[in-house]
Amino acid sequence: MSRSVNPILLAGLAAVAVLAAAPLIAQTKPAAKPAHPPAKIAPAAAPVAKLGLGREALPEEIKAWDIAVRPDGKGLPPGKGTVKQGDEIFQAQCASCHGEFGQGNNRWPVLAGGMGSLKSDRPEKTIGSFWPDLSTVFDYVRRAMPYGNAQSLSPDELYAVTAYLLYLNDIVKDEDFELSDKNFTSVKLPNAAAFYDDDRETTEKAFWGKEPCMTNCKPEVKITGRAVILDVTPDSKTAPKVD
Amino acid sequence: MTSPAKPDALSRRRFLGGAAIAGAGLAGAGSARAEAGKPDPLITEVQDWSRYLGEGVDKRPYGTPSRFEKHVMRRDVSWLTASPESSVNFTPLHELDGIITPSGLCFERHHGGIADIEPASHRLMIHGLVDKPLVFTMEDLKRMPRQNRIYFLECAANSGMEWRGAQLNGCQFTHGMVHNVMYTGVPLKLLLAEAGVKTNAKWLLLEGADSSGMNRSLPLEKALDDVLIAFAMNGEALRPEQGYPLRAVIPGWEGNLWVKWLRRIEVGDQPWQAREETSKYTDLLADGRSRRFTFFMDAKSVVTNPSPQAPLKQKGRNVLSGLAWSGRGTIKRVDVTLDGGKNWQHARIDGPVLDKSLTRFYVDFDWTGQDLLIQSRAMDSTGYVQPTKDELRKVRGTNSIYHNNGIQTWHVKANGETENVEIG
Numbered sequence: 001m002s003r004s005v006n007p008i009l010l011a012g013l014a015a016v017a018v019l020a021a022a023p024l025i026a027q028t029k030p031a032a033k034p035a036h037p038p039a040k041i042a043p044a045a046a047p048v049a050k051l052g053l054g055r056e057a058l059p060e061e062i063k064a065w066d067i068a069v070r071p072d073g074k075g076l077p078p079g080k081g082t083v084k085q086g087d088e089i090f091q092a093q094c095a096s097c098h099g100e101f102g103q104g105n106n107r108w109p110v111l112a113g114g115m116g117s118l119k120s121d122r123p124e125k126t127i128g129s130f131w132p133d134l135s136t137v138f139d140y141v142r143r144a145m146p147y148g149n150a151q152s153l154s155p156d157e158l159y160a161v162t163a164y165l166l167y168l169n170d171i172v173k174d175e176d177f178e179l180s181d182k183n184f185t186s187v188k189l190p191n192a193a194a195f196y197d198d199d200r201e202t203t204e205k206a207f208w209g210k211e212p213c214m215t216n217c218k219p220e221v222k223i224t225g226r227a228v229i230l231d232v233t234p235d236s237k238t239a240p241k242v243d
Numbered sequence: 244m245t246s247p248a249k250p251d252a253l254s255r256r257r258f259l260g261g262a263a264i265a266g267a268g269l270a271g272a273g274s275a276r277a278e279a280g281k282p283d284p285l286i287t288e289v290q291d292w293s294r295y296l297g298e299g300v301d302k303r304p305y306g307t308p309s310r311f312e313k314h315v316m317r318r319d320v321s322w323l324t325a326s327p328e329s330s331v332n333f334t335p336l337h338e339l340d341g342i343i344t345p346s347g348l349c350f351e352r353h354h355g356g357i358a359d360i361e362p363a364s365h366r367l368m369i370h371g372l373v374d375k376p377l378v379f380t381m382e383d384l385k386r387m388p389r390q391n392r393i394y395f396l397e398c399a400a401n402s403g404m405e406w407r408g409a410q411l412n413g414c415q416f417t418h419g420m421v422h423n424v425m426y427t428g429v430p431l432k433l434l435l436a437e438a439g440v441k442t443n444a445k446w447l448l449l450e451g452a453d454s455s456g457m458n459r460s461l462p463l464e465k466a467l468d469d470v471l472i473a474f475a476m477n478g479e480a481l482r483p484e485q486g487y488p489l490r491a492v493i494p495g496w497e498g499n500l501w502v503k504w505l506r507r508i509e510v511g512d513q514p515w516q517a518r519e520e521t522s523k524y525t526d527l528l529a530d531g532r533s534r535r536f537t538f539f540m541d542a543k544s545v546v547t548n549p550s551p552q553a554p555l556k557q558k559g560r561n562v563l564s565g566l567a568w569s570g571r572g573t574i575k576r577v578d579v580t581l582d583g584g585k586n587w588q589h590a591r592i593d594g595p596v597l598d599k600s601l602t603r604f605y606v607d608f609d610w611t612g613q614d615l616l617i618q619s620r621a622m623d624s625t626g627y628v629q630p631t632k633d634e635l636r637k638v639r640g641t642n643s644i645y646h647n648n649g650i651q652t653w654h655v656k657a658n659g660e661t662e663n664v665e666i667g
Contacts, residue, residue, distance in 0.1 A: 057368050066509065207630050
């Protein structure tokens with residue numbers, strides 16, 4: 001214990017020093033910049049002293065909570081399931097919202113179809129048409145589905161449902177196809193290559209550094225669209241009175 | 244409290260006062276309106292609230308707004324989502340002023356309903372590429388050095404319904420997926436230091452304890468910069484719908500990353516490609532490809548008054564008011580036009596101008612009753628100038644859903660009615 005107390009004391013003293021120094025600088029030179037900027041006394045810049053709070057997580061606890069699955073297969077539990085088995089589970093546990101074939105009832109998510117729609121006016125973003133990684137399906141169903149009864153499917157059931165979703169999206173064609181932790185990472189989704197990291201700072205560079213026009217910027221202005229045409233606003237009100 | 248009370252004398256005076264008004268009759272009890280040239284009965288007659296005793300101190304052990312403010316509330320757009328547990332509602336920006344959003348009006352976005360967690364039953368685990376995996380209780384976290392910071396939180400889908408054109412009449416609906424509060428929390432870098440991050444670590448997974456197990460990948464660099472693990476907002480415990488008892492605060496970055504009911508932080512060497520960073524919260528562009536990890540919320544502004552839910556009511560002097568913010572820094576300048584962009588003026592910024600915080604601006608103006616086409620344009624400390632919606636569509640198409648920070652236009656008509664429009 002004595003070894004961990006000292007750093008805390010030191011950190012505390014450093015913090016006091018900063019607190020004391022800051023107002024002093026501000027008061028002596030309120031407006032002008034000091035000729036020599038005061039050296040930064042930032043405890044954050046120094047290695048942070050350990051506080052000794054929290055306790056070690058036990059392996060059983062980590063195992064119970066670590067349910068994430070990555071594209072490289074990290075986190076996949078041992079198990080297997082076929083398209084046929086997945087069909088049964090899906091019809092019992094998923095179809096009431098997502099539809100028998102993943103077509104989506106009412107406003108619930110569509111899970112299949114939409115191939116080739118991403119450039120259209122109404123893109124349909126499904127597992128087959130849009131999602132880049134199969135691990136996302138497993139990870140998401142495992143943690144969040146069935147909606148309202150999350151984390152209730154066994155690993156075998158998760159593999160089976162994932163296999164059925166591949167079948168619904170024509171990514172596997174065989175009803176007897178079995179997905180498992182062994183062959184999982186060999187399955188690739190069609191749209192995987194269509195994602196790239198944020199590049200706004202280069203592709204949208206024109207939005208930076210402009211000096212916008214302030215006067216006589218355009219000769220005329222026309223209204224080209226009105227929200228009222230659609231009339232989808234909740235609690236729309238009539239025109240107000242003006243005094 | 245400063246002078247000794249005289250209970251007997253006070254209560255007798257109050258009793259007599261009450262009896263007197265009862266005898267005086269009911270004439271003019273609050274309902275009459277002032278007419279031109281005639282004395283205002285609200286002034287010439289003693290009103291109930293001036294005569295009778297009000298409610299005592301213990302009537303509202305936890306205070307709520309006046310009964311006359313019942314219309315000031317979060318609202319949803321029922322056709323947007325399939326179920327209220329995985330849905331969103333909107334901050335009534337047009338009813339607010341200053342920069343701080345009252346906790347009870349901060350928009351909500353849940354993916355599996357509001358988790359109901361007793362603080363004593365909450366745990367935060369940090370594991371993965373660390374020297375020592377750790378479990379923290381809420382009590383542990385409250386023994387660590389904490390910070391207070393004011394930040395905006397904007398959903399990446401804010402204004403997402405407007406990509407194809409003006410759709411919703413009200414800044415609550417077009418821009419209300421943003422709020423701004425003061426958070427109190429522990430810098431994440433302190434928690435990571437406790438566990439000891441290994442040198443090959445690059446990404447974190449943040450995960451919620453709610454029934455959606457909300458999970459997002461976060462670059463370690465951001466975590467070591469300014470991320471807070473917060474337990475309080477606006478000076479009190481987080482509201483349940485904002486992640487009670489513990490949430491992530493990821494300043495300037497899209498709201499979906501700010502995992503609520505935070506229970507687990509895994510340290511890894513690559514992103515997890517969770518559903519919320521692949522299927523959702525990626526920006527589909529016109530060429531069919533998609534940007535991902537579009538974390539920053541670019542500079543944006545909106546005029547909150549007048550707006551469709553807050554029309555102009557008086558000719559003559561009026562106050563135009565609005566909000567500006569940037570996930571990349573501070574707001575440097577806001578320009579406002581009343582004529583659809585022919586001419587602009589600098590808005591008057593009032594109140595604190597803080598890093599990654601809402602900033603309040605005003606234009607005090609005279610309205611003669613002519614049609615107005617009102618826009619605001621924000622500029623931030625990185626030199627970014629808020630683009631028009633058409634400029635955004637030109638580079639992104641209309642399928643992005645997320646990150647619509649285009650300039651909003653309100654059309655004020657001669658009768659004061661205000662409408663969401665687009666102009667060319």
